[in-house]
Amino acid sequence: MSNPSLLILPGDGIGPEVMAEVTKIIDWYGTKGGLKFDVSTDLVGGCAYDKHGVPLADETMAKAQEVDAVLLGAVGGPKYDNLDFSVKPERGLLRLRKEMDLYANLRPAQCFDALADFSSLKKDVVAGLDIMIVRELTSGVYFGEPRGIFEEGNERVGINTQRYTESEIDRVARSAFELARKRNNKVCSMEKANVMESGILWREVVQKVHDEDYPDVELTHMYADAGAMQLTRWPKQFDVIVTDNLFGDLLSDLAAMLTGSLGMLPSASLGAPMANGRPKALYEPVHGSAPDIAGQGKANPIACILSFAMALRYSFDQGAEADRLEKAVEKVLADGLRTADLLGEEGVQPVSTSEMGDAIVAAL
Amino acid sequence: MSNPSLLILPGDGIGPEVMAEVTKIIDWYGTKGGLKFDVSTDLVGGCAYDKHGVPLADETMAKAQEVDAVLLGAVGGPKYDNLDFSVKPERGLLRLRKEMDLYANLRPAQCFDALADFSSLKKDVVAGLDIMIVRELTSGVYFGEPRGIFEEGNERVGINTQRYTESEIDRVARSAFELARKRNNKVCSMEKANVMESGILWREVVQKVHDEDYPDVELTHMYADAGAMQLTRWPKQFDVIVTDNLFGDLLSDLAAMLTGSLGMLPSASLGAPMANGRPKALYEPVHGSAPDIAGQGKANPIACILSFAMALRYSFDQGAEADRLEKAVEKVLADGLRTADLLGEEGVQPVSTSEMGDAIVAAL
Ligand SMILES: CC(C)[C@H](C(=O)O)[C@@H](O)C(=O)O
Numbered sequence: 001m002s003n004p005s006l007l008i009l010p011g012d013g014i015g016p017e018v019m020a021e022v023t024k025i026i027d028w029y030g031t032k033g034g035l036k037f038d039v040s041t042d043l044v045g046g047c048a049y050d051k052h053g054v055p056l057a058d059e060t061m062a063k064a065q066e067v068d069a070v071l072l073g074a075v076g077g078p079k080y081d082n083l084d085f086s087v088k089p090e091r092g093l094l095r096l097r098k099e100m101d102l103y104a105n106l107r108p109a110q111c112f113d114a115l116a117d118f119s120s121l122k123k124d125v126v127a128g129l130d131i132m133i134v135r136e137l138t139s140g141v142y143f144g145e146p147r148g149i150f151e152e153g154n155e156r157v158g159i160n161t162q163r164y165t166e167s168e169i170d171r172v173a174r175s176a177f178e179l180a181r182k183r184n185n186k187v188c189s190m191e192k193a194n195v196m197e198s199g200i201l202w203r204e205v206v207q208k209v210h211d212e213d214y215p216d217v218e219l220t221h222m223y224a225d226a227g228a229m230q231l232t233r234w235p236k237q238f239d240v241i242v243t244d245n246l247f248g249d250l251l252s253d254l255a256a257m258l259t260g261s262l263g264m265l266p267s268a269s270l271g272a273p274m275a276n277g278r279p280k281a282l283y284e285p286v287h288g289s290a291p292d293i294a295g296q297g298k299a300n301p302i303a304c305i306l307s308f309a310m311a312l313r314y315s316f317d318q319g320a321e322a323d324r325l326e327k328a329v330e331k332v333l334a335d336g337l338r339t340a341d342l343l344g345e346e347g348v349q350p351v352s353t354s355e356m357g358d359a360i361v362a363a364l
Numbered sequence: 365m366s367n368p369s370l371l372i373l374p375g376d377g378i379g380p381e382v383m384a385e386v387t388k389i390i391d392w393y394g395t396k397g398g399l400k401f402d403v404s405t406d407l408v409g410g411c412a413y414d415k416h417g418v419p420l421a422d423e424t425m426a427k428a429q430e431v432d433a434v435l436l437g438a439v440g441g442p443k444y445d446n447l448d449f450s451v452k453p454e455r456g457l458l459r460l461r462k463e464m465d466l467y468a469n470l471r472p473a474q475c476f477d478a479l480a481d482f483s484s485l486k487k488d489v490v491a492g493l494d495i496m497i498v499r500e501l502t503s504g505v506y507f508g509e510p511r512g513i514f515e516e517g518n519e520r521v522g523i524n525t526q527r528y529t530e531s532e533i534d535r536v537a538r539s540a541f542e543l544a545r546k547r548n549n550k551v552c553s554m555e556k557a558n559v560m561e562s563g564i565l566w567r568e569v570v571q572k573v574h575d576e577d578y579p580d581v582e583l584t585h586m587y588a589d590a591g592a593m594q595l596t597r598w599p600k601q602f603d604v605i606v607t608d609n610l611f612g613d614l615l616s617d618l619a620a621m622l623t624g625s626l627g628m629l630p631s632a633s634l635g636a637p638m639a640n641g642r643p644k645a646l647y648e649p650v651h652g653s654a655p656d657i658a659g660q661g662k663a664n665p666i667a668c669i670l671s672f673a674m675a676l677r678y679s680f681d682q683g684a685e686a687d688r689l690e691k692a693v694e695k696v697l698a699d700g701l702r703t704a705d706l707l708g709e710e711g712v713q714p715v716s717t718s719e720m721g722d723a724i725v726a727a728l
């Protein structure tokens with residue numbers, strides 16, 4: 001049997017730096033950890049635009065469809081701010097999500113004990129926090145038609161369409177219920193059913209999936225504005241949150257920020273199973289390309305490394321190895337190693353991006 | 365000249381209780397404060413549905429169009445959860461906003477010194493916080509067509525339409541810049557221009573209004589997801605935030621929750637000037653109808669009372685009286701009076717809804 005295949009797309013800004021550290025981890029697994037991967041690398045985002053005039057070349061898209069998992073760094077930067085909408089770095093990422101049909105975006109918001117002080121929230125509110133946001137990623141207002149800027153009378157009008165079919169809601173709800181069963185068995189679904197018909201359908205379908213196939217999971221519904229409030233007030237009330245693409249964008253970033261350490265948070269975007277049984281999958285850190293600190297050894301590679309841990313768990317059925325990698329990360333933090341984003345406490349040891357990567361490899 | 369007119373719509377849940385306290389304030393102004401109002405009262409929300417079969421009767425709508433300002437308590441309750449979308453309590457509120465064309469929703473998020481400990485955020489993050497969210501209130505995905513649940517092939521699809529014209533963006537941007545000039549002269553505009561064309565138009569128009577007529581105000585743009593993060597991380601970086609109807613719904617609730625005391629936060633919804641020069645206006649607390657505590661004297665009337673203070677300021681040009689009322693509220697808090705939502709500290713004096721109202725009247 002051939003090795004599982006990985007496509008690495010480092011992207012822009014700090015993407016290449018943090019991905020270099022993931023590569024060390026992958027190498028460790030290949031030489032010492034007994035897990036060999038076939039790795040290829042390509043361009044996405046601004047750097048792809050620079051070379052090909054588009055933020056994702058067709059050949060790269062084709063490769064992404066063939067591999068077992070894609071690892072992405074980050075895209076975007078001020079250099080590309082004035083590009084036309086159709087070729088902005090983000091479009092490369094959105095094309096991957098859409099064409100690979102990665103409908104379930106898993107965003108854990110976990111507060112690491114060693115880092116609880118970094119949160120802007122009180123320690124008792126966030127210490128031990130461990131929630132999972134499941135964001136629908138391939139539909140809704142991100143992709144709905146009609147969309148664009150049109151002439152209307154004497155002025156222009158900007159239009160986007162929020163749009164969800166029953167089957168789109170059904171499948172992401174199932175992802176959420178499945179995850180909840182492996183966690184604390186609770187799902188909270190968020191929408192604005194009080195003002196949006198798409199939210200009414202969302203609520204109805206999630207409830208139906210629950211009643212028919214997951215009656216053992218505790219299900220609640222909340223309006224998304226109340227959800228934003230409750231996440232701020234007492235986030236530990238949640239286990240799994242399932243919500244649409246746009247609400248999920250805001251709510252998952254809010255949840256990430258609760259933990260105070262964005263540089264720590266991974267994500268997985270999963271689609272339907274391929275012929276080999278593995279889901280289509282893309283893994284990426286929650287943080288962005290942070291162009292202001294790129295190339296200075298200041299970036300925290302942990303979010304990207306933990307994204308690879310999610311790949312071990314969700315793509316390669318290597319839960320024990322994922323645990324091992326997560327433990328290695330916890331160990332270096334407990335040892336006091338901190339990249340630039342996590343400085344400020346007494347008695348910690350500042351390290352560069354690559355020193356952090358080396359330490360995690362050593363801890364493995 | 366006749367007295368200025370007020371239409372009071374107490375609504376459901378705790379609405380009538382908190383509004384009863386506002387009525388005491390209005391009475392005080394009529395008898396001792398030298399400001400007489402012509403007050404009428406009517407139904408909105410679930411109670412209107414119970415009586416008329418609709419959450420806002422046409423006669424009530426007509427009255428609202430005629431008065432100088434509307435004061436609203438809150439709408440909704442579990443009793444109405446299964447009503448058809450078209451007659452849900454919220455539709456009454458949305459009809460008022462839309463038909464009065466109240467396009468600028470002003471939501472101050474202010475942290476009261478005496479209450480900073482109630483926040484789930486660290487004290488230094490929120491103490492002294494004073495930001496103003498200006499939310500567009502009459503357009504966007506709340507009202508855009510097409511909308512509904514439709515058959516498509518073998519399944520249903522839920523559709524809503526995000527839609528903004530240049531003039532809709534222009535007028536709410538002006539409201540934000542005007543407010544900023546009276547505050548700290550900073551506006552941050554939030555959208556998702558990286559994924560939505562309506563956001564591109566939003567950003568462009570806000571920038572144009574700025575460059576042409578408000579170059580003295582500092583303007584920045586932020587993606588709404590980053591906005592949610594930054595509000596959580598360090599809210600004091602903001603002065604005025606301007607955003608659309610849906611983002612404004614989530615972000616203003618998030619901002620409100622940062623302060624930790626939802627029972628304290630008022631809002632104003634303003635439209636175009638009427639023949640008498642006053643803007644069309646509706647004032648309401650940010651909190652909801654809280655059916656679980658209704659009728660128990662536990663509700664905090666301050667948000668509703670401060671909404672009346674906003675009416676004094678924005679509808680009746682009585683800035684000094686608004687200040688006086690706000691000072692009276694601060695005084696009773698400094699004296700240690702607390703409704704049920706604000707208990708928990710040592711040495712405070714628990715009071716009921718009506719005792720709180722009485723104390724504020726006494727402080728006037
Ligand atoms: C970069 C951008 C297109 C993207 C999104 O809005 O989905 C990002 O914010 C995210 O959440 O992954």
Ligand SMILES: CC(C)[C@H](C(=O)O)[C@@H](O)C(=O)O
Pocket residue numbers: 194195225454457458613
């Ligand atoms: C009650 C509801 C319709 C309303 C809204 O979504 O606008 C509320 O959440 C608000 O923010 O005033």
